[in-house]
Amino acid sequence: MTIRKVIATAGAPAAIGPYSQAIQAGGLVFVSGQIPLDPETGQVVQGGIAAQTERALESLRAILDASGSGLERVVKTTVFLTDLGTFNEVNEVYARFFPHAPPARATVQVAALPRGVGIEIEAVALA
Numbered sequence: 001m002t003i004r005k006v007i008a009t010a011g012a013p014a015a016i017g018p019y020s021q022a023i024q025a026g027g028l029v030f031v032s033g034q035i036p037l038d039p040e041t042g043q044v045v046q047g048g049i050a051a052q053t054e055r056a057l058e059s060l061r062a063i064l065d066a067s068g069s070g071l072e073r074v075v076k077t078t079v080f081l082t083d084l085g086t087f088n089e090v091n092e093v094y095a096r097f098f099p100h101a102p103p104a105r106a107t108v109q110v111a112a113l114p115r116g117v118g119i120e121i122e123a124v125a126l127a
Contacts, residue, residue, distance in 0.1 A: 011062030013037035016114060022063045024127050029067045033080065033122040034059040035114055049086040049118050053093040056121045061097070064125055073126040074103040080120040084109045090119065 007022035012034065015021060022031040036045045036052035039062070045055040057071075064070050081090065087107065095102070103123070113120050 007031075007063060007067040009062050009066035011039060011066065012059035013039045013042060022067055024067050027127050029064060029069045029073075029123075029125045029127050031060055031063050031123040031125070033078075033120040034063070035117045035120045037115070044115050044117055049083075049089050050093050052117055052119050053090050053121075056119055057093065057097045060121055060123055064123070067125075067127065069125045069127055071097055071125075072100075074098070074123050075126060076104045076124045077106075078122050079105060079107040080110045080113060081107065082110060082113055082118050086118060 003025065005024040006020045007024055007029065009021065012021055015032065019032050022029055034056045036055035037043065037059075038045055038055070039059065045051050061071050064073070079090065079094070081087065084107075
């Protein structure tokens with residue numbers, strides 16, 4: 001029987017719906033999509049897509065750290081963008097967080113994201 005463990009940390013924004021920040025199960029950590037909310041204020045970070053990307057990845061890092069994993073153990077991410085025209089800017093920030101052997105990734109454009117943000121990032125990592 002697989003043990004399912006809820007992961008939660010104050011280092012990332014609290015869930016804004018009926019979901020967990022992450023679930024650890026079967027040797028993997030499944031991190032819910034992170035949008036660029038300041039974990040202390042719950043407000044969307046200002047400063048454009050680069051700042052939003054950085055905040056989403058910082059939240060992802062905090063959740064993975066709370067699970068005992070880390071960015072270096074991420075095997076797959078999905079990046080949701082409201083404007084694929086920001087792809088290069090997002091990649092510049094993303095590359096700083098995954099400088100060596102980056103994980104597999106899908107990037108898709110969507111019509112809208114919660115709270116009107118420009119990016120959401122989810123991940124699967126080794127526990």
